[in-house]
Amino acid sequence: MGVAGALALPPWHILPLLIPAFSGIYYLTKSAGSKRRALFDGWWFGFGYFGCGLYWVGAAFFVEPELYGWMAPFAILAMVAGLAVFPAMCLWVLKSLFVRFDFCLLGGVAGFALIWAAFEWLRSWVLTGFPWNLIGTAWMPFEPVLQIASVVGVLGLGAFTVLLASSPALLFDRERKLGAFFLILAFTFGASLWGFGAWRLSAYKEEFVEGVVMRLVQPNVPQKLKWKEDLRLSHFQKLHNMSVASIDNSSPTHVVWPETAVPFLLSNSPKLLKVIGTIAPPGGVVITGAPRTDEDLGRTWNSIHAIDAKGEIIATYDKFHLVPFGEYVPLRDILPLTKLVEGRGDFSPGLGPSVLTLPKLPPVAPLICFEAIFFDIFSLESNQPDWILNLTNDAWFGDTAGPYQHLAAVQFRAIEYGVPLIRVANTGITAVVNPIGQIVASTPINKTQIIDTGLPKPLRTSPLFLKFKKFISIGFAGVFFVVGIILLAVRERKNGVNQN
Template sequence: MSLVGVRAWFVGLPPWRRRLALVVCGAAGALAMPPLYLFPLLIVAFVGLFWALDAAPGVRRAFAVGWWWGVGHYAVGLYWISAALLVDPQKFAWLIPFAVVGFSVGMALFPAMVGLCARLWRPTGPAAQLIWMAALWGAFEWVRSWAFTGFPWNLIGTIWAFSDAMIQPAAWIGTYGLGMITVLAATAPAIYGFSRRRRADRTVAFVAWLGLAALGLAGWLRLDLAHIRFFDGVHLRLVQPNIPQRLKWVRGLRNGHVLEQVAMSRRPPPPGTPPPTAVIWAETAVPYFLDGDPVVRAEVARAAPPGGVLITGAVRTAIGKDGKRRVWNSLEAIDRAGRIVATYDKTHLVPFGEYVPFRGILPIEKITAGQEDFSAGTGLRTLRMSGIPPVGPLICYEVIFPDRVTDPTDRPAWLLNITNDSWYGRTSGPYQHLVSARMRAVEEGLAMVRVANTGISAIIDPYGRVRHHLALGRAGVIDGRLPRGVGAVPLYARYGNAVVLAIFLAMVGVSGVLSRRVKV
């Protein structure tokens, strides 16, 4: 059967079957994401979405098309959130159907808005509509980064993380821009489902594929010309203890967890490897209030190398001017004498994980340990401490936000992401999180060091390549050198989402020109 026949069959399905088909298309698109990378399914997903939007008779129907597609896409792509609710199943397992279904339904509003806007202004001709839909997709991925506190997880551009060359364009156009070009190319075969194909339609499809191939070639050339340099005298040790989340805060085990990580930190380096100048632990690796417990702090300080620091995640507390106690999810650096020499408080908190929105209305507890909500930090910072270059700290999912990972007034020399992905077990979540860290490294042109409790810990160079890693579910340490950033600040790091806006406006302009020509 030709694509013309496939399209006729697809748009001619009875309403309930069409909705089911859209859910399946969205789910297929999710399987193209990390860690499976089944790229051909992305073509199926977006071709189906485009045909359904083209056949939708009005704005409300187009909104519904995008919504049904989004339900399938996010239910499959983000299923791993249910694993966090199984850490304490007696308290939270009952929330799984509400969390997975509710989250998918809510996230589906973004592709639904793509459908709605695709119909509010409907260019004439498949080629113009194709470009308009791809531009809208990039725009609403950006909206997703800040709406409802923001959650830009599994951006379409991340499907290329299996290829070091194909993620290099993120240095120039960001992950959002790479996603727009990807959606355009993946949807282009939809053109051949129309019996009447104008020359402009075929040309746009060809240019979309050619453009994607050109980006890949440019990425390959960038890597071919790349020369990695390292900071002199800087040697890192990353500690991955692989402590299950259900045991992490058990009162009788907490001290043993700390001692285990101290012992791992003090192991002799492999033959021929210099001793570390900095040791790094994961998010909340210390299950105590370090700032108020000198005994624990002295014990933890034994992990700091002579003349260097231990960087660890810990919960921090203080009494505010209003007399109320506040709690932060923090990164703290401790020297060998037990002094806290640098602190960063997590700025972007996870709703329901670290605080409960509308706490006075919703009768639920936050998922993380403790009764109190975490407070947000004052913003991104660059930390300076002995033995290492200036670093931009990121805690947990702060690394998923393009153009929001460095202090714009004080650019760091490298990035550090500490996280605790043990909440998500052996699901796709930790792999997807790692890919986000790799994309930020490419966008910023800076090395990214990722330290995770249960994995995947890694040293990532400024081209997004993983140079050292510890697999998910393993205990161990990584000893490695710290790569320097690329020579010149990448275009995306310099201008941020202004680059994405320029691409969006260019695509809208081309769509408008093609639409007017068809009318004539």
């Protein structure tokens, strides 16, 4: 059943499989003979869900198979087994409530949906968080449904998804007629959500920022070649040639390169900065990813630089949400491991989210790689950006499900915040996403390609999600608090009965 649920996710989108997946596990949980059995069933559901959905992570270990290939099966099994704990605990909590309360039919599936979403929220926080393959991303081909995220975010959409997908289990209840009625009610509710989304799509009028033409460069450099000393200059030359190429009389005002596109320390390379300055259009900038170091502090960052026509760095952003075991090794003093990316030392985290003001561009929030998969990445309502820039490098994962899932996750930030998102990948999928989550332009996966594009304007009215998002976290935390109090009270009551 977990595998069936995963096959509804990008890039497969076999949505009908959500019904046997979630109706099946709901029925198993309700009929389980004990909470321990529900926990066991939930863990196996999660193992199938994450094992199928995240199989592609193993590709990163085979970029340098002689060093890391042996780790792949152990790392994948450990990751999947750990993530499976979240569905396991979800179903344990659900079964505990079934034991304590006699839910009405619809109350049971509604409780399941809410608890599932609460554990997805928890997964976004625990051990730095990993909100990948949230169940709401299954709806990516259905733009009207995605618009619900403008109100309740991807977690709320996930709750609605589980509610609808588990509702057919009501037909197997003893009160089948009432179950059928509630099933019709649930799907009527789903149809109303579709109607809301269709209305929102029809009301949107695409507008672009005047005088801005952005050149997005996807150089498609294989990861195993990216950091080779004898190839670094040729990689840079490729970026240079693609940036200055004449295409259909297009006149870019800004050039954007992907994450760590420049395989040099720019602060130590003044000549290289001057060359990049010659690429910057008059009055514009080249925006690129590159490593940055401070020798006095002994620290290195994964950064984004904006470089003007003088060859000067006029703005910098440092990635703050780093990838465990990719960019740093947790508990390095204890774990004798090396990280997957180039270099022996760990990257240091930046100061946090920021909004940059660059020449001839509206305020922008830069994000690097998987930072953009976190739904609450921006917390200051008074300093919201007009657009999001996401530089990434999906070369680690080849032509697998990973790059598609990554793109799907970041599309939700555009919907939730009502701003366009420009995504530039070394390889993977480079895309322009408008503020209602539609892809305006994109490259094929793992192709060398340029996109010259305008910059969509943000929505004139901010989505309700921006007003509700602080309450979403409070609400899900409240779910755990209330459930904890209930289960504690049940335990104390049982202890009192046993003592008597």
